Amino acid sequence: xxxxxxxxxxxxxxxxxxxxxxxxxxxxxxxxxxxxxxxxxxxxxxxxxxxxxxxxxxxxxxxxxxxxxxxxxxxxxxxxxxxxxxxxxxxxxxxxxxxxxxxxxxxxxxxxxxxxxxxxxxxxxxxxxxxxxxxxxxxxxxxxxxxxxxxxxxxxxxxxxxxxxxxxxxxxxxxxxxxxxxxxxxxxxxxxxxxxxxxxxxxxxxxxxxxxxxxxxxxxxxxxxxxxxxxxxxxxxxxxxxxxxxxxxxxxxxxxxxxxxxxxxxxxxxxxxxxxxxxxxxxxxxxxxxxxxxxxxxxxxxxxxxxxxxxxxxxxxxxxxxxxxxxxxxxxxxxxxxxxxxxxxxxxxxxxxxxxxxxxxxxxxxxxxxxxxxxxxxxxxxxxxxxxxxxxxxxxxxxxx
Amino acid sequence: xxxxxxxxxxxxxxxxxxxxxxxxxxxxxxxxxxxxxxxxxxxxxxxxxxxxxxxxxxxxxxxxxxxxxxxxxxxxxxxxxxxxxxxxxxxxxxxxxxxxxxxxxxxxxxxxxxxxxxxxxxxxxxxxxxxxxxxxxxxxxxxxxxxxxxxxxxxxxxxxxxxxxxxxxxxxxxxxxxxxxxxxxxxxxxxxxxxxxxxxxxxxxxxxxxxxxxxxxxxxxxxxxxxxxxxxxxxxxxxxxxxxxxxxxxxxxxxxxxxxxxxxxxxxxxxxxxxxxxxxxxxxxxxxxxxxxxxxxxxxxxxxxxxxxxxxxxxxxxxxxxxxxxxxxxxxxxxxxxxxxxxxxxxxxxxxxxxxxxxxxxxxxxxxxxxx
Numbered sequence: 001x002x003x004x005x006x007x008x009x010x011x012x013x014x015x016x017x018x019x020x021x022x023x024x025x026x027x028x029x030x031x032x033x034x035x036x037x038x039x040x041x042x043x044x045x046x047x048x049x050x051x052x053x054x055x056x057x058x059x060x061x062x063x064x065x066x067x068x069x070x071x072x073x074x075x076x077x078x079x080x081x082x083x084x085x086x087x088x089x090x091x092x093x094x095x096x097x098x099x100x101x102x103x104x105x106x107x108x109x110x111x112x113x114x115x116x117x118x119x120x121x122x123x124x125x126x127x128x129x130x131x132x133x134x135x136x137x138x139x140x141x142x143x144x145x146x147x148x149x150x151x152x153x154x155x156x157x158x159x160x161x162x163x164x165x166x167x168x169x170x171x172x173x174x175x176x177x178x179x180x181x182x183x184x185x186x187x188x189x190x191x192x193x194x195x196x197x198x199x200x201x202x203x204x205x206x207x208x209x210x211x212x213x214x215x216x217x218x219x220x221x222x223x224x225x226x227x228x229x230x231x232x233x234x235x236x237x238x239x240x241x242x243x244x245x246x247x248x249x250x251x252x253x254x255x256x257x258x259x260x261x262x263x264x265x266x267x268x269x270x271x272x273x274x275x276x277x278x279x280x281x282x283x284x285x286x287x288x289x290x291x292x293x294x295x296x297x298x299x300x301x302x303x304x305x306x307x308x309x310x311x312x313x314x315x316x317x318x319x320x321x322x323x324x325x326x327x328x329x330x331x332x333x334x335x336x337x338x339x340x341x342x343x344x345x346x347x348x349x350x351x352x353x354x355x356x357x358x359x360x361x362x363x364x365x366x367x368x369x370x371x372x373x374x375x376x377x378x379x380x381x382x383x384x385x386x387x388x389x390x391x392x393x394x395x396x397x398x399x400x401x
Numbered sequence: 402x403x404x405x406x407x408x409x410x411x412x413x414x415x416x417x418x419x420x421x422x423x424x425x426x427x428x429x430x431x432x433x434x435x436x437x438x439x440x441x442x443x444x445x446x447x448x449x450x451x452x453x454x455x456x457x458x459x460x461x462x463x464x465x466x467x468x469x470x471x472x473x474x475x476x477x478x479x480x481x482x483x484x485x486x487x488x489x490x491x492x493x494x495x496x497x498x499x500x501x502x503x504x505x506x507x508x509x510x511x512x513x514x515x516x517x518x519x520x521x522x523x524x525x526x527x528x529x530x531x532x533x534x535x536x537x538x539x540x541x542x543x544x545x546x547x548x549x550x551x552x553x554x555x556x557x558x559x560x561x562x563x564x565x566x567x568x569x570x571x572x573x574x575x576x577x578x579x580x581x582x583x584x585x586x587x588x589x590x591x592x593x594x595x596x597x598x599x600x601x602x603x604x605x606x607x608x609x610x611x612x613x614x615x616x617x618x619x620x621x622x623x624x625x626x627x628x629x630x631x632x633x634x635x636x637x638x639x640x641x642x643x644x645x646x647x648x649x650x651x652x653x654x655x656x657x658x659x660x661x662x663x664x665x666x667x668x669x670x671x672x673x674x675x676x677x678x679x680x681x682x683x684x685x686x687x688x689x690x691x692x693x694x695x696x697x698x699x700x701x702x703x704x705x706x707x708x709x710x711x712x713x714x715x716x717x718x719x720x721x722x723x724x725x726x727x728x729x730x731x732x733x734x735x736x737x738x739x740x741x742x743x744x745x746x747x748x749x750x751x752x753x754x755x756x757x758x759x760x761x762x763x764x765x766x767x768x769x770x771x772x773x
Contacts, residue, residue, distance in 0.1 A: 282759035290682030296404040376670035
C-alpha cells in the first residue's frame with residue numbers, strides 16, 4: 001500500500017501540471033462567452049494538446065492513459081476553475097456505451113467529437129411510465145424499410161435543449177417480456193418530429209426536459225446492439241452513470257461545516273466546541289473520507305484490470321444523502337440566518353443551494369432505494385422481490401392510471 | 402499510488418482465516434463463555450506458535466519484524482473469529498507501549514516474551530466510570546513502586562504484567578511496568594458483558610514497578626500510542642462487522658416467511674445493504690488508517706480516529722441488526738449472534754468510546770485547518 005506517486009506517476013503529474021499552468025483559461029477567454037462556450041473552448045484546447053478524455057484509446061481522441069493517470073490528471077485539473085459539467089453525460093456515460101455497442105464508422109465519427117467537446121449528447125431513458133422501473137418504458141420504434149420510426153415521450157432528459165445527439169431506448173416488441181423487447185438507437189436531436197420542453201425544478205432552475213418524439217425517422221445503422229438487446233446496452237450506460245455521478249460534485253461538506261462552526265457561537269462559545277456539533281462533524285467526515293478512500297480502492301482495482309462492479313453504487317447512495325444532511329446541518333448552525341440565500345463570502349449560499357439540489361441527486365441515476373436494492377441483490381446475493389410482471393408479455397402487464 | 406494489500410499479505414489473510422476456521426470455530430468462544438475460564442490458553446499457544454504475537458516486533462527482540470499491514474490482517478481475522486484471547490491487550494497495547502517508550506534494556510527484557518506469547522501483557526488505564534485524563538488519574542508511581550487501583554482492566558486475571566498509567570506532572574503520566582504476580586498486587590475478576598474476554602480490578606500497594614523509559618511522558622505521547630492501537634482495534638472490529646453481515650445474509654436467504662425468503666423483503670434487504678455500506682466505508686477508512694500507521698504519516702491522528710469511529714459504528718450496527726434479522730432465534734443463548742453483539746460493544750469501549758474518538762477526530766480536523 002502506498003499513497004505516494006511512483007517515479008513514473010510523478011513525471012506524469014509534473015507534465016500535466018506544467019501544461020495546465022501554461023494553458024489555463026484566462027479572463028480574456030471567459031470574457032463575453034456563455035458557460036457552455038467557455039466549456040467548449042477549454043475542452044477543445046485540451047483535445048488539441050492530447051489532454052482530453054485521456055483514458056480513451058488514441059484513435060478516439062484520448063491517449064490510452066491508465067486509471068491512476070486519469071486520477072492524477074483530475075487532481076491537477078481540479079486545482080483550476082474549469083467547467084466540465086456539460087461533458088459528464090457524453091464522455092462519462094454515452095461514450096462508453098458507444099465504444100461497446102456502436103458500429104465502427106460511428107465510433108470513428110462520434111467519439112473524437114465527444115472528446116473535443118464539439119458535440120454535446122443527452123441520454124433519453126426515463127419516461128413518465130418508466131423511472132425506477134426503467135424497463136417499463138413505452139416509447140415505440142417500428143421498422144419501416146431500412147429505417148425506424150419513433151413515437152413517444154421521454155422525461156428528465158438533461159441537456160436535451162442544447163444536445164446535438166442522444167441515445168434513446170425504445171420498445172420494439174411489446175409482445176415479449178419487458179426487458180426483452182427493448183432496442184437502443186443513436187438519435188440526431190435536430191431531426192424533425194423532436195420537440196423539447198424544459199421542466200422547471202423546485203430549485204427554480206431548468207436542468208431537465210421533456211422530449212416528445214412524433215414520427216422521428218432513424219436509419220437502422222444508428223441502432224446500438226441487436227434488436228431486443230436494448231436493456232443490456234442500457235446497463236452499460238447505467239453502470240457508467242453511477243461511476244460518473246458519484247458523490248455529486250462540489251457542495252456543502254465537512255470543510256464548510258468546520259468553517260461555519262468556527263465562526264458562529266452556541267451559548268456564547270464557538271459552535272465547534274459544542275460536543276453535539278463535534279459528533280455530527282465527525283460522522284460526516286467518516287462518510288466523506290470513507291468515500292474518498294473507497295475511490296482509491298476502486299482505482300487500484302481498475303488499474304489491476306478488474307472491472308468496476310455494482311459495489312460502486314455506494315458513491316451516490318452515500319454521497320447524495322450526506323450532501324443533504326451536511327447542508328441542513330450547516331444551515332442549523334446559522335440559526336435563523338440559515339434561511340438567507342446570501343451572497344456573503346462565508347455563507348455564499350453553498351449550504352442552501354446544496355439543500356435545495358440534494359433531493360434531485362438522491363433520485364437521478366437511480367434512487368436511493370434502487371441503489372440499495374442493487375447492493376442487496378447484486379453484491380449480497382439476496383433474492384429479488386417477487387415481480388408481478390416477470391416473464392409476462394409487456395402488453396399484458398398490469399398498469400395503473 | 403497503490404491502495405491494496407500485497408499478494409503476500411493477502412495470502413496471510415487466507416492462511417489466517419483457514420487457521421482460525423480450524424482452531425477457533427464459534428464453539429471455542431462459546432466454551433469460554435459457558436465455562437469459568439477467562440480465555441482459551443490452547444488457542445493462545447497456537448496463535449503464538451503461528452508467530453502472530455511476534456508480527457510487528459523487530460527481529461532483534463525476538464519478533465518477525467513484519468509490519469502493521471500484517472498485524473491489521475491478523476486483527477481482522479481474530480475479530481471475525483471472536484477469538485477469546487488477550488491479543489489486543491498484549492500485542493496492540495503492551496508490546497506497542499514498550500516499543501514506543503522503553504529503553505533498549507527494557508525492550509530486551511520484555512519483548513522476546515511478548516513475541517513468543519510466553520508472557521501476556523496488559524494496559525491499565527481506566528480507574529472508574531468516565532473518561533480518563535492526565536489530571537484525573539489517582540494511581541501514582543513513586544520511587545519504583547506503584548500505588549492505586551485500575552478497573553476495569555482487560556485480561557487482568559491472565560496477564561503476567563501490566564503497563565500502568567499513573568499521574569505525573571500536569572499533562573503528563575508515568576508508564577510503569579508492574580509484575581502482576583507480586584504479592585503486593587491483588588486482583589479480582591469483574592463480571593462483564595463479554596466473559597470471553599475477561600476483565601478484572603487490579604490493586605497496587607507499593608507494588609514494585611519499573612518506569613517505562615526514563616521519564617514521564619506527555620499525555621499527547623500516550624494519545625499517539627492509543628491512535629496506533631485504535632487502527633488495529635478498528636481492523637478487529639471490522640472483522641466482527643463483516644462476519645455479522647455474512648451471518649445475517651445467510652440466514653435471510655434460508656429463512657422463509659409468508660412463502661418467501663425473508664431476504665427478498667425490502668425491509669430486510671435494505672437493512673443488510675445498510676450494513677454493507679457501513680462496513681465498506683469502515684474498510685476503506687481502515688485501509689487509510691493502517692497506511693498512516695505503517696508509513697508513520699502525520700495524518701495518523703485523523704486517520705486513526707476516522708477508522709476507529711467508522712469501525713465502531715459498523716460493528717455495533719451489524720451486530721445488533723444481525724440479531725434483529727434472526728428474529729427470536731437471534732435472542733437465544735444457543736445461537737451465535739450474541740458473540741458479535743457482546744464483542745462489538747466490548748471493543749467499542751476499550752481505549753475510548755465512539756464519542757471520545759469523534760471528539761479526537763474533530764480535534765485533528767481543527768489542527769489540520771489551523772495548519773492550512
